[in-house]
Structures are given as structure tokens and as C-alpha cells.
Amino acid sequence: MSRSSGVWVLGEQRNGTLHSVSHELLAWGRSLADDYSESTLDCVLVGHGVREGAEALIHHGADRVYCLDHPELAIYRTDSYAALLEALLRDYDPDILLAAATTMGRTLLPVLAARLHAGLTADCTGLRIDPDSKLLLQTRPAIGGNVMATIKTSYHRPQMATVRPKSKRSLHADPTRDGEIISVPVDASRLSSRVRRVGFAVDETMGSPIQDAELVIAGGRGLRTAKRFQTLFEIAERLGGVVGASRCAVDQGWAPYAHQVGLSGKSVSPATYVALGISGSPNHLAGMSSSDRIIAVNSDPEAAIFQVADVGIVADLSEFLPSWLERIQSLNGERAS
Ligand SMILES: Cc1cc2nc3c(=O)[nH]c(=O)nc-3n(C[C@H](O)[C@H](O)[C@H](O)COP(=O)(O)OP(=O)(O)OC[C@H]3O[C@@H](n4cnc5c(N)ncnc54)[C@H](O)[C@@H]3O)c2cc1C
Structure with a gap:
């Protein structure tokens, strides 16, 4: 050779x-x-x-x-x-x-x-x-x-x-x-091996389509409540995306670990990544910075996430989220009629 x-x-x-x-x-x-x-x-x-x-x-x-x-x-x-x-x-x-x-x-x-x-x-x-x-x-x-x-x-x-x-x-x-x-x-x-295969089992609890999604709508501690985080699932479903979460959001119990994005979670590279109330720590960025387009919403104009965002929106999520959902619902309503 x-x-x-x-x-x-x-x-x-x-x-x-x-x-x-x-x-x-x-x-x-x-x-x-x-x-x-x-x-x-x-x-x-x-x-x-x-x-x-x-x-x-x-x-x-x-x-x-x-x-x-x-x-x-x-x-x-x-x-x-x-x-x-x-x-x-x-x-x-x-x-x-x-x-x-x-x-x-x-x-x-x-x-x-x-x-x-x-x-x-x-x-x-x-x-x-x-x-x-x-x-x-x-x-x-x-x-x-x-x-x-x-x-x-x-x-x-x-x-x-x-x-x-x-x-x-x-x-x-x-x-x-x-x-x-x-x-x-x-x-x-x-070819000799000390390993003998006895079976193959899929860990269903780890299942999440997050890594192959083209749209990830991710929430962090800035969402403040489980109820508000739950809204993300509704928005993601209506837009054909999946929900991602910062580790803080997972630690709060707002989303299962399978949705965690970052160093100790999953890496994603969707066409669009929406970061809501996520500060943009290096541990989180490690899992999503290769996304094609990053849209960030945060009440702090100095938040690190804005340094990697293509579109940055300074807003309070307690106001932004309901009005976004309302807008999506009304657009869907217009399409249906
Ligand atoms: C070894 C190790 C591994 C880790 N792995 C991961 C990982 O895989 N993934 C991960 O995400 N983290 C990971 N972390 C944790 C990471 O360092 C950060 O602590 C975490 O990402 C912060 O989560 P957060 O952005 O949701 O919360 P915070 O840092 O608390 O940020 C919350 C943000 O919300 C904004 N906000 C607050 N209120 C509002 C409001 N009303 N409207 C709009 N915005 C608001 C704030 O301005 C702030 O920017 C790891 C840490 C370690 C040490």
C-alpha cells in the first residue's frame, strides 16, 4: 500500500x-x-x-x-x-x-x-x-x-x-x-473480540427530534414561569418547529433534558434558532452557534446572546410572547378562512 x-x-x-x-x-x-x-x-x-x-x-x-x-x-x-x-x-x-x-x-x-x-x-x-x-x-x-x-x-x-x-x-x-x-x-x-452483543435497545426517554429540526424555538430562565415556557410548545407546533431549552430551563423542570441545547445537552444547527430569555453563556452557545440564523429576544440589551444573533429584539417576554402567539393565531385564522 x-x-x-x-x-x-x-x-x-x-x-x-x-x-x-x-x-x-x-x-x-x-x-x-x-x-x-x-x-x-x-x-x-x-x-x-x-x-x-x-x-x-x-x-x-x-x-x-x-x-x-x-x-x-x-x-x-x-x-x-x-x-x-x-x-x-x-x-x-x-x-x-x-x-x-x-x-x-x-x-x-x-x-x-x-x-x-x-x-x-x-x-x-x-x-x-x-x-x-x-x-x-x-x-x-x-x-x-x-x-x-x-x-x-x-x-x-x-x-x-x-x-x-x-x-x-x-x-x-x-x-x-x-x-x-x-x-x-x-x-x-x-477480528477477534471480547465483546458479545446481547441485544440493542433504543432509549426512548432520550428521543427528541431536536437535532434534525430546521426551526428550534428555545427558552431560558428569562421566561420566568413553566406556564410561559409551555407556550413555546404551542408556538413551535404551529410553526412546524421543535422546542429547545437552556440548562436553567431544564433545571427548573420546564422541559425534559432531551430538549437541552448546549455543552452538556444537544448540539443543533437548524436554519433558524430562536433564543427567548437565554443569556448566551458559552455553554449554551457551544450547542447552537452553527445555526444558520439566530433570532434572540431578551430584555437586557447587553445580553451576550446578541453578539451571535443575526436579529436581536430587546423586549420583555411577558409582553412579547402573548403578542407573538396572538399574531401567529391570527395569521393561521386568516389562512384558514
Ligand atoms: C459544565 C457545564 C455545562 C453546562 N451545559 C449547559 C448546556 O448544555 N446548556 C445550557 O444552556 N447551559 C449549560 N450550562 C449552564 C450555563 O453556564 C448557563 O448557566 C445557562 O446557559 C444559563 O441559562 P439561561 O440563559 O436560561 O439563564 P440566565 O443566564 O439566567 O439568563 C436569563 C436571561 O433572560 C433574560 N431575561 C430575564 N427576564 C426576562 C424577560 N422578562 N424578558 C426577556 N428576557 C428576560 C435575562 O436578561 C438573561 O439574559 C452549563 C454549565 C456548566 C458549568
């Missing part, structure tokens, strides 16, 4: 179906590869029956996809995946390796980093190439989310990072895009 340096991303699949986070990773990888001496963007996909997924990865920005395809790899197991990937990475020696900060990425990359004696920055929300040193600048919230730290891996390769899902929009698929799909022979001796 010829050696190749450059930017690699680790695709993710379940039951042969590509996880949408793989496309987001390619969007990160593409922008880095373009800044990194116009390097190629390579992707590695491990699983079974992944050919279709590999083609989709090329349509979304990969130049080459290395497929490790074997029935034993259909289910993610840290030990066998790590053994195979370690061998591949040693052969190809990429400069940068990105994975999603999902259960798989969060368990697999630390093992790989230890085996390869490489650095790893977990849960990044920002990545870029330093134009002078060409090092990967890996940004993530630190010290309880009060600062954004930028970390470099100066001496070891690959420079490894896991990236928060929804921290970047996927590129549009281009079905005419060409690329190379390379089948990597699977060394059966590396």
Missing part, C-alpha cells in the same frame, strides 16, 4: 446505513483539506455492506474511501475496529484524523490515540488549519465551558479530534462527483 498523508475522516454506519454525521465530518474535512496544501480528503468506512455508503461519502466530498467490509464488522466493537484501524493508519500515516463525538468516536479514538501514541482532542466545536505552521487548531469548550480552548498537536501524528455532531452543516450531495473506493483486505486475525 502506498503511503498517503493528508486529512482523513472516519465514516460511521449502522446496519449498513450511513450515519448523517459522516456527511458533517466530510464538510469539516473538506474545508481542512482545502486549507491544507489542497490535500486530498480520505474517508475510512468500517462495517458490512458499506459499498452504497461509500458512494454517498464521495458525493458528499470524499476523494477516496477505504472500505473494510466483513460480516464480523457489521456491529461496532471497539477492540476489532481499533485493531484494524490501527494497522491501516500505520500503513497510510495520515496527518489528521477526525471522527464524530458519538458513542463510537468517543470510545474508538482514545484507544487508537493510545496505541498510536498520538494526541487527541475530544468534542471539538471548531477546527481550522494554522496558515503558518499548518497544524490543526482544535477548539473546544474548557474549564466548565467558561473558555474556548484551542489545542495543537505539534509533535505526533495523526492529529486526532472528535467533533460534535451538528457543529457544521453537511455539504450538498453532488451525484456527479468522482472518487475512488478502495477495498481494504480484512485481516481475520484482527
Whole structure:
């Protein structure tokens, strides 16, 4: 195998179906590869029956996809995946390796980093190439989310990072895009695993469509009462959106944890994010600042949320919210008649 340096991303699949986070990773990888001496963007996909997924990865920005395809790899197991990937990475020696900060990425990359004696920055929300040193600048919230730290891996390769899902929009698929799909022979001796799968259960309590929504209407402590927060569910339903919440709102019991946006909640990147009575702490911004358009309503003109908002409205929510709902109701009434 010829050696190749450059930017690699680790695709993710379940039951042969590509996880949408793989496309987001390619969007990160593409922008880095373009800044990194116009390097190629390579992707590695491990699983079974992944050919279709590999083609989709090329349509979304990969130049080459290395497929490790074997029935034993259909289910993610840290030990066998790590053994195979370690061998591949040693052969190809990429400069940068990105994975999603999902259960798989969060368990697999630390093992790989230890085996390869490489650095790893977990849960990044920002990545870029330093134009002078060409090092990967890996940004993530630190010290309880009060600062954004930028970390470099100066001496070891690959420079490894896991990236928060929804921290970047996927590129549009281009079905005419060409690329190379390379089948990597699977060394059966590396397939043995100490893990036996006994079943798969979905945690229903964590279910919330918030991460895929195009409109998120989020409320914070500034809503002041559970009753006022409840209005958000009505507004969101009428507008075809979903409700998000700051941690304070969740702590108050106004919304379930599945709706929490931020460092210790979910990351979202909808077309429109409406922040109502949310101050804009770094911990909250970590989960929503990649939204296309941010509209903020706050009674404090100095609130930090206005620094990231595209549209800022200084208003008291005790007045703003009822009049907004009334306006939506009357518009719906006009449409119905
Ligand atoms: C490790 C760690 C992880 C964290 N993770 C998260 C996380 O995932 N998500 C998260 O959100 N937070 C998180 N936090 C908490 C975070 O630091 C903030 O405390 C929280 O985001 C603040 O929530 P808030 O904006 O609703 O409340 P506040 O900061 O109290 O802001 C309320 C806002 O409402 C405005 N307001 C008040 N009354 C009105 C009114 N009548 N009309 C209009 N506006 C009004 C105020 O001006 C203020 O700006 C985390 C903290 C830590 C330490």
C-alpha cells in the first residue's frame, strides 16, 4: 500500500446505513483539506455492506474511501475496529484524523490515540488549519465551558479530534462527483473480540427530534414561569418547529433534558434558532452557534446572546410572547378562512 498523508475522516454506519454525521465530518474535512496544501480528503468506512455508503461519502466530498467490509464488522466493537484501524493508519500515516463525538468516536479514538501514541482532542466545536505552521487548531469548550480552548498537536501524528455532531452543516450531495473506493483486505486475525452483543435497545426517554429540526424555538430562565415556557410548545407546533431549552430551563423542570441545547445537552444547527430569555453563556452557545440564523429576544440589551444573533429584539417576554402567539393565531385564522 502506498503511503498517503493528508486529512482523513472516519465514516460511521449502522446496519449498513450511513450515519448523517459522516456527511458533517466530510464538510469539516473538506474545508481542512482545502486549507491544507489542497490535500486530498480520505474517508475510512468500517462495517458490512458499506459499498452504497461509500458512494454517498464521495458525493458528499470524499476523494477516496477505504472500505473494510466483513460480516464480523457489521456491529461496532471497539477492540476489532481499533485493531484494524490501527494497522491501516500505520500503513497510510495520515496527518489528521477526525471522527464524530458519538458513542463510537468517543470510545474508538482514545484507544487508537493510545496505541498510536498520538494526541487527541475530544468534542471539538471548531477546527481550522494554522496558515503558518499548518497544524490543526482544535477548539473546544474548557474549564466548565467558561473558555474556548484551542489545542495543537505539534509533535505526533495523526492529529486526532472528535467533533460534535451538528457543529457544521453537511455539504450538498453532488451525484456527479468522482472518487475512488478502495477495498481494504480484512485481516481475520484482527477480528477477534471480547465483546458479545446481547441485544440493542433504543432509549426512548432520550428521543427528541431536536437535532434534525430546521426551526428550534428555545427558552431560558428569562421566561420566568413553566406556564410561559409551555407556550413555546404551542408556538413551535404551529410553526412546524421543535422546542429547545437552556440548562436553567431544564433545571427548573420546564422541559425534559432531551430538549437541552448546549455543552452538556444537544448540539443543533437548524436554519433558524430562536433564543427567548437565554443569556448566551458559552455553554449554551457551544450547542447552537452553527445555526444558520439566530433570532434572540431578551430584555437586557447587553445580553451576550446578541453578539451571535443575526436579529436581536430587546423586549420583555411577558409582553412579547402573548403578542407573538396572538399574531401567529391570527395569521393561521386568516389562512384558514
Ligand atoms: C459544565 C457545564 C455545562 C453546562 N451545559 C449547559 C448546556 O448544555 N446548556 C445550557 O444552556 N447551559 C449549560 N450550562 C449552564 C450555563 O453556564 C448557563 O448557566 C445557562 O446557559 C444559563 O441559562 P439561561 O440563559 O436560561 O439563564 P440566565 O443566564 O439566567 O439568563 C436569563 C436571561 O433572560 C433574560 N431575561 C430575564 N427576564 C426576562 C424577560 N422578562 N424578558 C426577556 N428576557 C428576560 C435575562 O436578561 C438573561 O439574559 C452549563 C454549565 C456548566 C458549568
